[in-house]
Amino acid sequence: MEQFFFWSLAVGLLAAATSVVTLRNPVTNAVCLVVTLVFQAALFITLEATFLAAVQVIVYAGAVMVLFLFVIMLLDVKAEARRPIPWPKVAAVLVGAAAVVAGVPKLVAAFPAAREPLRWSAQSSTFGAKELGALLFTSYAPLFLATGVLLLVATIGVVVLCRRDPGS
Amino acid sequence: MMLGEITLGHYLALSTLLFLVGLAGVLLRRSLLIVMMSLELLLNAANLALVAAARFKGIPDPQVAVFFVITVAAAEVAVGLAILVAIFRLKKTTSAEDFASLKF
Numbered sequence: 001m002e003q004f005f006f007w008s009l010a011v012g013l014l015a016a017a018t019s020v021v022t023l024r025n026p027v028t029n030a031v032c033l034v035v036t037l038v039f040q041a042a043l044f045i046t047l048e049a050t051f052l053a054a055v056q057v058i059v060y061a062g063a064v065m066v067l068f069l070f071v072i073m074l075l076d077v078k079a080e081a082r083r084p085i086p087w088p089k090v091a092a093v094l095v096g097a098a099a100v101v102a103g104v105p106k107l108v109a110a111f112p113a114a115r116e117p118l119r120w121s122a123q124s125s126t127f128g129a130k131e132l133g134a135l136l137f138t139s140y141a142p143l144f145l146a147t148g149v150l151l152l153v154a155t156i157g158v159v160v161l162c163r164r165d166p167g168s
Numbered sequence: 169m170m171l172g173e174i175t176l177g178h179y180l181a182l183s184t185l186l187f188l189v190g191l192a193g194v195l196l197r198r199s200l201l202i203v204m205m206s207l208e209l210l211l212n213a214a215n216l217a218l219v220a221a222a223r224f225k226g227i228p229d230p231q232v233a234v235f236f237v238i239t240v241a242a243a244e245v246a247v248g249l250a251i252l253v254a255i256f257r258l259k260k261t262t263s264a265e266d267f268a269s270l271k272f
Binding site for chain 1: 173174189209212220240256
């Protein structure tokens with residue numbers, strides 16, 4: 001069961017992520033990014049992080065993607081589709097990526113404890129909104145407040161940046 | 169081993185692959201919109217590794233970190249896209265090659 005879900009979700013995630021990077025039409029890229037984020041949320045569920053899966057779908061697949069689609073609509077970007085592909089750069093990045101991929105099994109082998117299977121509900125380690133909320137409002141309360149300030153500053157910054165007439 | 173039990177290593181390998189895909193997008197794509205989408209992929213790769221670590225150790229703290237990452241990523245996307253819109257109004261393009269005036 002774990003194997004089936006992990007492998008199907010992993011293949012779907014990587015396929016969608018590859019389409020985000022390779023396809024040319026920005027709207028297609030955005031839709032592929034939504035698919036990637038939903039696959040990621042499903043992977044969170046296989047890791048028994050149900051609250052984060054919900055947050056992922058609401059914040060990322062919902063709010064962030066609406067932002068992306070609005071900007072794509074606003075900019076009307078179609079013209080960049082006709083540029084030559086920089087093959088030397090592509091080759092260099094692919095070689096680098098292949099080197100990293102070749103190193104992954106060694107990296108994983110360096111942690112023997114990482115070989116233990118992660119079975120579902122092997123122990124009661126499901127962290128829902130209750131557990132995370134308890135942590136968030138006690139140990140991490142200062143960070144939580146700082147995040148609120150950050151969001152406020154980001155909102156004001158966006159309004160200032162997008163003003164039509166900065167002079168007046 | 170390949171089709172055996174799913175371990176932490178599987179999730180870390182998947183996270184590495186996702187990070188590489190995102191990194192390739194950041195390095196290779198010229199359109200700033202796609203670069204920002206690839207940045208989201210990078211953040212998601214880190215999130216996946218953090219959640220896998222939380223499951224592995226049985227502690228909720230990494231999940232709190234992921235929560236903060238998602239929040240900050242939302243703010244980052246908002247500001248980044250605002251800058252992109254401002255630049256587009258100025259230059260009528262979103263290709264990174266056309267913003268090389270600060271290049272040394």
